Amino acid sequence: MSPLPSQPLLSVKNLKKHYATKFSLFGRATRVVKAVDGISFDILKGETLSLVGESGCGKSTVGKTIIGLLQPTSGEIELGGARIDNLSPDAFRAQRKRIQIVFQDPFSSLDPRMRVRDILAEPIHNFGLARNAADLKSRVDDLLDVVRLPKDAASRFPHEFSGGQRQRIGIARALAAEPDLIVCDEAVSALDVSVKAQVVNLLQDLKDRFGLALLFISHDLAIVDHITDRVAVMYLGKIVEVAPRGPLFENPLHPYTQALLSAVPTPTPGRKTSRTVLRGDLPSPANPPPGCNFHTRCPLAFDRCSRETPVLRSTGPDQMAACHLID
Amino acid sequence: MALLEIENLQTHFRTSDGINRAVDGLSLEVRPSETLAIVGESGCGKSVTSMSILRLLPENITKTAGSIRFHGRDLLKLTESEMRGIRGNEISMIFQEPMTSLNPVLTIGRQIRETIALHRTVSRAEMDGRAKDMLALVGIPDPARRLQEYPHQLSGGMRQRVMIAIALACDPKLLIADEPTTALDVTIQAQVLELLADIQAKSKTSIILITHDLGVVAEIAHRVVVMYAGRKVEEASVEDLLTRPRHPYTVGLLGAVPKIGVGGDKMRLVEIPGLVPNLKQRIAGCVFANRCPKARDLCLEFAPALEQKAPAHVVACHFAEKEGLAA
Ligand SMILES: Nc1ncnc2c1ncn2[C@@H]1O[C@H](COP(=O)(O)OP(=O)(O)O)[C@@H](O)[C@H]1O
Numbered sequence: 013m014s015p016l017p018s019q020p021l022l023s024v025k026n027l028k029k030h031y032a033t034k035f036s037l038f039g040r041a042t043r044v045v046k047a048v049d050g051i052s053f054d055i056l057k058g059e060t061l062s063l064v065g066e067s068g069c070g071k072s073t074v075g076k077t078i079i080g081l082l083q084p085t086s087g088e089i090e091l092g093g094a095r096i097d098n099l100s101p102d103a104f105r106a107q108r109k110r111i112q113i114v115f116q117d118p119f120s121s122l123d124p125r126m127r128v129r130d131i132l133a134e135p136i137h138n139f140g141l142a143r144n145a146a147d148l149k150s151r152v153d154d155l156l157d158v159v160r161l162p163k164d165a166a167s168r169f170p171h172e173f174s175g176g177q178r179q180r181i182g183i184a185r186a187l188a189a190e191p192d193l194i195v196c197d198e199a200v201s202a203l204d205v206s207v208k209a210q211v212v213n214l215l216q217d218l219k220d221r222f223g224l225a226l227l228f229i230s231h232d233l234a235i236v237d238h239i240t241d242r243v244a245v246m247y248l249g250k251i252v253e254v255a256p257r258g259p260l261f262e263n264p265l266h267p268y269t270q271a272l273l274s275a276v277p278t279p280t281p282g283r284k285t286s287r288t289v290l291r292g293d294l295p296s297p298a299n300p301p302p303g304c305n306f307h308t309r310c311p312l313a314f315d316r317c318s319r320e321t322p323v324l325r326s327t328g329p330d331q332m333a334a335c336h337l338i339d
Numbered sequence: 340m341a342l343l344e345i346e347n348l349q350t351h352f353r354t355s356d357g358i359n360r361a362v363d364g365l366s367l368e369v370r371p372s373e374t375l376a377i378v379g380e381s382g383c384g385k386s387v388t389s390m391s392i393l394r395l396l397p398e399n400i401t402k403t404a405g406s407i408r409f410h411g412r413d414l415l416k417l418t419e420s421e422m423r424g425i426r427g428n429e430i431s432m433i434f435q436e437p438m439t440s441l442n443p444v445l446t447i448g449r450q451i452r453e454t455i456a457l458h459r460t461v462s463r464a465e466m467d468g469r470a471k472d473m474l475a476l477v478g479i480p481d482p483a484r485r486l487q488e489y490p491h492q493l494s495g496g497m498r499q500r501v502m503i504a505i506a507l508a509c510d511p512k513l514l515i516a517d518e519p520t521t522a523l524d525v526t527i528q529a530q531v532l533e534l535l536a537d538i539q540a541k542s543k544t545s546i547i548l549i550t551h552d553l554g555v556v557a558e559i560a561h562r563v564v565v566m567y568a569g570r571k572v573e574e575a576s577v578e579d580l581l582t583r584p585r586h587p588y589t590v591g592l593l594g595a596v597p598k599i600g601v602g603g604d605k606m607r608l609v610e611i612p613g614l615v616p617n618l619k620q621r622i623a624g625c626v627f628a629n630r631c632p633k634a635r636d637l638c639l640e641f642a643p644a645l646e647q648k649a650p651a652h653v654v655a656c657h658f659a660e661k662e663g664l665a666a
């Protein structure tokens with residue numbers, strides 16, 4: 013059953029993932045890293061939502077929780093209207109097919125002893141998607157074609173490919189399961205500029221062709237501007253702003269989004285003059301500042317910001333931000 | 340007169356399957372108090388160039404030829420002990436990953452003092468004073484306390500600042516920064532780039548900035564050398580290179596870089612088709628010919644010479660137009 017148009021494909025509700033990293037003598041957690049601390053978002057069928065923010069803000073933790081690699085501390089994850097965060101392993105496996113992931117490092121995420129053919133056949137097999145051996149072979153051939161790899165790639169091993177080609181294999185493997193949603197966790201971040209452009213264009217094409225939804229996790233805002241429909245900006249485990257691509261890049265509301273955008277260097281001559289350079293480093297998620305998490309680095313912070321935590325508020329069609337300045 | 344003059348540098352490695360011509364006939368110069376960027380995709384020979392300048396090359400090197408004149412002296416002809424007097428003193432270097440070049444078991448203060456002691460005979464008190472000044476110079480708050488700390492107690496951005504402090508401790512004439520901000524978040528990258536630009540304005544140190552990121556180039560470089568497959572393919576002032584690139588590779592790179600504000604559905608990134616050539620095979624013609632949209636038979640047969648195609652703008656391409664030069 014496909015979800016009704018009004019119903020989101022994926023719905024994340026007040027998701028938390030906390031890690032206890034130190035314990036007292038009596039086993040009580042004395043240091044808790046709030047990697048993800050109460051975030052909510054939806055992804056529609058065929059939509060690309062990007063999660064952006066500095067390293068350590070919790071992006072990967074969100075991705076891993078959604079695909080079931082991590083158990084949430086609390087909160088709910090719904091796929092097509094049904095909870096998937098509290099399923100038995102068997103029940104989860106059936107849903108697992110619908111969400112696939114592509115990681116940053118194509119080198120470590122492919123089994124070096126398997127030929128590409130077998131890497132791609134595995135999910136087809138596991139999810140019972142092929143009718144017979146001939147169907148399996150033609151599916152593998154199609155996948156290679158779809159990600160623009162040569163046919164003879166099937167009989168080769170991962171180490172025989174360049175970084176960009178390996179990432180195509182990773183994408184083909186994700187597609188093999190015929191998912192509704194692919195989580196791309198920094199999937200193009202390690203690639204060289206010219207190859208990155210090839211893979212980003214490929215992702216765009218696949219998304220259009222198969223009506224795929226993407227959760228595109230990236231610290232690279234420029235790439236996000238080229239690929240996304242909407243953006244959620246994270247800071248210390250929380251979403252501070254969500255908006256469609258246009259408003260987010262043209263009219264960012266949260267001071268953190270503004271600072272993040274202004275820090276991106278562009279290949280046009282001359283130093284940026286209107287840059288907001290953030291002072292200081294990211295605070296530790298084990299010991300986040302009181303009030304607004306961002307107030308220690310915010311150029312616009314005032315007294316209320318260190319006392320009171322701002323909540324995400326609607327500021328326009330589809331746009332929300334958590335900042336006392338936009339009350 | 341140039342501070343550093345590299346002429347026809349060749350650095351080749353022995354590998355299990357042949358000779359890797361990592362740097363193959365590179366010439367460039369660095370002028371007093373300028374920032375020269377060397378830009379290119381991974382494997383094009385940027386790091387091997389910097390290691391050749393400092394003579395920090397691995398065992399499996401089969402050939403270094405050409406000359407590297409620093410203040411008129413050919414570094415390739417110096418003895419190892421003469422080289423030790425130059426490294427960290429007249430020429431120093433910072434790397435992408437500060438953790439690998441900082442000693443984890445020594446305090447920050449001790450590491451700065453050791454660098455100074457290697458090249459200067461000064462009292463402990465003078466060294467401490469200098470160490471504190473250096474940390475203050477690179478914008479580390481509370482320098483006296485930081486001197487007592489170990490590298491792991493610092494954030495990534497702070498470690499890179501410490502690396503810069505150590506590199507500048509002896510007032511080098513030339514600072515080589517090899518991907519100094521690649522491992523950092525954009526917000527921290529902006530801080531470090533601002534620091535490098537400030538330091539240069541104050542101390543007049545020449546900088547070789549090695550990067551794969553044309554955005555970073557635009558931020559702080561004065562002139563740019565574009566490398567491809569171990570060679571220089573284009574050289575120009577930063578304005579000229581970014582606004583009037585003449586080599587098809589540079590044109591391709593600039594098109595492939597995602598830029599904020601021009602994204603969205605209709606904006607595809609320009610792809611450079613194919614892959615970089617194998618440096619273990621001799622390439623008769625132009626190194627870029629197999630990926631070049633303008634290539635003709637001529638390009639496959641004859642390597643184009645580096646030629647001045649516009650004032651202070653050098654390009655290795657048979658088809659780059661000449662402009663603005665007296666006949
Ligand atoms: N297994 C773990 N135990 C403790 N802390 C963790 C663990 N995994 C991640 N973290 C912490 O959670 C935070 C978020 O991590 P992550 O989701 O990887 O961030 P991002 O992907 O945005 O860089 C970081 O502070 C990280 O150190």
Ligand SMILES: Nc1ncnc2c1ncn2[C@@H]1O[C@H](COP(=O)(O)OP(=O)(O)O)[C@@H](O)[C@H]1O
Pocket residue numbers: 352353354359361379380381382383384385386387388397399618
């Ligand atoms: N120790 C080595 N032995 C063999 N080949 C090497 C060695 N170091 C670097 N190379 C090769 O030299 C070429 C240039 O490398 P490098 O200068 O590190 O590139 P980059 O431009 O990414 O810094 C690459 O093909 C690389 O594989």
Ligand SMILES: [Mg+2]
Pocket residue numbers: 071072073198
């Ligand atoms: Mg991550």
Ligand SMILES: [Mg+2]
Pocket residue numbers: 385386387517
């Ligand atoms: Mg390098």
